[in-house]
Amino acid sequence: MSEQKIEEITNVLKKVVGISSEDRELNKKKFIPHPPSEDSRRIDPGKSAANLIEITKGDVVLNTLSPREQERADEAVIKGLEHLFDNEFMAAKAIFEEKANCDPLHALALSSMAFLKAVMTSADQDQTMALNALNTTYDIANTQLEAAKMSSKITGYFSGYYNYLKKKETDTPVPVSTPRESGDYPPNSVLRAHVLKAECCLQIAILQLLQESVMGYVKCGLNLRRAYSSYSYIWSEYQKMGADHLTFMDSDTISGVQFGIGSVHLVLSALPAKILKAVSAFGWKPDKQLGFILLNQCAESKRVRSSMATVMLMAYYTAVISFAPQILSDVYKKTAMGILLDAQRHHPNSTLYLFFAGRMARNGLDLPLSAQSFLYAAETSRGEWAEVAFSNACKFEMAINHMITGNWSQAASSFDYLCDQEYWSPAFCKYAQGACYEMMGERTAAILIFANVPNLVIKKLGGRLSDIDSFVLRKVTMFQKSGYQNLDFYAPMLEFMCIWNLFPYVGADLLKVALGRIERNLSTIQKVEQLEQEQRMKELAPDTPLPDYFDERASLLVVKSSILNVLGLPDETTLDINWVLDHKECILQDTWTVPYALWEAGIACWTLDLKNKSRQIWEMALDHGKHDFEHRLAVRLNLALTLAEELGYTDEAKTEPVDDKKRYSVALDAPTTITPTLSS
CATH class of the missing domain: 1.25.40 (Serine Threonine Protein Phosphatase 5, Tetratricopeptide repeat)
Known part of the structure; x- marks a missing residue:
């Protein structure tokens, strides 16, 4: 992609985030044409029940739909996902909840909402909510799979008994079963259930990966193995079908295969070498290029997992660039901006894509555009499900931008707000607030703030401290050891x-x-x-x-x-x-x-x-x-x-x-x- 193309993309992004208040009001009445205020925006207790995502397993029956019938049945989920990426979160949630207790695809779509929220907040309660929903979805998909196996056994029994009677009547050999065109492959419902089971494991693994702990990495590896078990089975059947795969599989199951296997390869390629060595024993060697190809195919198909494929690609690109911007920015920036531009053509006001626009603008060193994107992303989430999750995530990214530009006062204010909201690590947010005051030369205020950090440290992840909490607690302990007299020896x-x-x-x-x-x-x-x-x-x-x-x-x-x-x-x-x-x-x-x-x-x-x-x-x-x-x-x-x-x-x-x-x-x-x- 040429530099001229990059400039064109940047101009489009500026046009998107720079849209006037009047235009926003015409496009979507519920948007509030002002940046979010600095006042704290706590969760309204009256909305808390509506914000919860809970899946209760109901009566799960055998799925007998053909691939084309399944595609027609899945149109409701695709419609719900369109609502989700157009910021109509409650409308999407209502559609998914209709059959979430009995259909694994509806349940997975609802679980994915909880998954996205948990990734945005890193809050324990949101992670628990997402894990519970994903585990229930796994159970629903597995029950449907068991029903298909039982049906297959019963069908085989009656078929064999019928042929036995025919043989006795005619005394001539009769084949056990009549060959059918699709007889060489499992039913579409079986493949579909395997895909949905595997994606539950994949999303659980990603949540555990983001914990950045030894136990989290071990659990991540185990769940990737569970996902692999189903994905490898489907992948082998998919390859056997060759060019005829659409005859035997519905498009949304194929979309799930592309998304799942592509995502697993990207996740594996990012794992630390020690962890990768432990999990690579189950048979898959990470193939990053295959991951990119499959996720791009999934995104281009415009089926049920297309938007999630775009999210996965954007999350991967923005994360890896931020890990090592000096060497990876030139490698991935142009590709990531192209994907983002295509996504925003279909969902120009998507809160999620605007969030990624802010991250990409920062990677491109355009901090004013980054700030505009985060402010608009927070604005578009107002009055909707996950409003607090998105606004807090955007507030954190704005705090990072304030640090980058040396705006220590605004950064301190943002971290104070985030600590009050218990975002990510309250102990770190309080520590960062004190560090900002130290950068401003307000030593007394910084000391008073640092003194509160130990009270905010919370043991979790099996009774141990998270990496960030352990770090800030140890640093404050070092400050306190000298009675804060040695702060001139540090630059927190x-x-x-x-x-x-x-x-x-x-x-x-x-x-x-x-x-x-x-x-x-x-x-x-x-x-x-x-x-x-x-x-x-x-x-x-x-x-x-x-x-x-x-x-x-x-x-x-x-x-x-x-x-x-x-x-x-x-x-x-x-x-x-x-x-x-x-x-x-x-x-x-x-x-x-x-x-x-x-x-x-x-x-x-x-x-x-x-x-x-x-x-x-x-x-x-x-x-x-x-x-x-x-x-x-x-x-x-x-x-x-x-x-x-x-x-x-x-x-x-x-x-x-x-x-x-x-x-x-x-x-x-x-x-x-x-x-x-x-x-x-």
């Missing part, structure tokens, strides 16, 4: 922006301001160390421990190297990264700094066009475990290593010139600097 917000890879979206001027702050903090540590050394020169102090600011300095140096990489100064990161690697045994609290330093070393080599060296360094980073955000980094490393492999940078790849290696002393053949990392 810049540290988070480094871990979340947000610096590539920040303007050069603001990056230089941030770099100046890091340098001042490093200078402060150095001055304190000098004072302590001078004190030791004047008097004996055998019982006084030596200065220990390894964790603080390591964190600042990793942040500094990240900023320098984004500013296009990779040569200047060498000394800082080597200091972190040389002192890794002394870093006891912020252990994330060592593998993240290796990530930045790989980025520096990539920028210097030493891509084979980047691959080698990133593989070293994978050897580090049990640190903060281990799984987030593992996904990032997997995506980067996959790209390096696709570009041909493997063990057999040609090595770079010796002079280039000398330019970057963290290279693998520099034993004096890299040896400390080999023992990990």
Whole structure:
């Protein structure tokens, strides 16, 4: 896609989010032509029952519809999905609820609404609601499948008995069953039930994957195996049918096959190497290109899973770009924008697509357009199901945009609101609010806010803390250990922006301001160390421990190297990264700094066009475990290593010139600097 095409897409997106209030009122009366206010928008207790999604299994009967009859019966679900992506959420919900207790496709469509809400909020109650709905849907599909098996046994029995009687009357051999054109394949109802069972497992696996925990990844792998069992069976039958597949399968089941198998391949391709090794034993090797092909075919078919295929593609592209924007933005940005443009042609005011438009605009460094998209997405969800889920998700993304633009006051206000709403991690939102005040220089306010963080930490996921809660609790504990006297040794917000890879979206001027702050903090540590050394020169102090600011300095140096990489100064990161690697045994609290330093070393080599060296360094980073955000980094490393492999940078790849290696002393053949990392 040419740059002119990208500009055309951007103009269309601007036209969509810039539509006037009058036009919006004409297009859809219920839209409110003003951005959402800063006032908190809590859930109205009167609406809570309507917002719930509950599926109660009813009488599930044998499905005897032919493929064409099934397609006509499924038209109601397609109509409901059109309502869903036109923001008429309650209308969609009403359609799906009509047969959700007995038809697995209606139940899955309703469960998918709960799934989307759970992904947007990450709230425990929404995840529980989605998992309950998906498990009930699985049960309904499985019951229909068992009914088909029982029917097949009964039919076979009577057929055999009838042939036995005929044989006795005529004393001539009679075949057990008369061959039929479709006799070589399972009934369409059986294939349909398998597809719907598999997608329930797939959606459950994705919810568990987003937990970013060891247990979540294990459960994700198990549910992918359950999905695989059904998908592999359908896929083999689908391939046997060849060009005649439409004769024996309804279009919506085919749409489900394309969506499911395509999604599984994309999910597998994004899993960290350790988890992938554990789940790959069940037979599927991730094929990312096949995943793209099948999901695109599903999206183009305009059948029952087409919109979900578009959502899956957009979610994948926006997620992988945000994980490693410096190397993956150019790879996926144009394709993602093309898919988004096509989706918005059919649903120009879709809240979900506007949300993705905001993410894509940020990936394209158009922050004003990103802000407009998020504001309009929140607006279009007003007065409808999942209003709070969408508005809070958009509020969080706006808070990220405020951070990127250095608007700390607005960011603090947004995080305060999100903490009050208990969005994602209230402890993190409170921590981020305090970090914003620290960036504004309001130390007293920041300390008072940080002091509230431990009270908001909640144990979950089997009685353990989530990665983000564990991180902010430990950081605040470190602040409290010195009575908040050592806050000048830290840069809490810049540290988070480094871990979340947000610096590539920040303007050069603001990056230089941030770099100046890091340098001042490093200078402060150095001055304190000098004072302590001078004190030791004047008097004996055998019982006084030596200065220990390894964790603080390591964190600042990793942040500094990240900023320098984004500013296009990779040569200047060498000394800082080597200091972190040389002192890794002394870093006891912020252990994330060592593998993240290796990530930045790989980025520096990539920028210097030493891509084979980047691959080698990133593989070293994978050897580090049990640190903060281990799984987030593992996904990032997997995506980067996959790209390096696709570009041909493997063990057999040609090595770079010796002079280039000398330019970057963290290279693998520099034993004096890299040896400390080999023992990990």
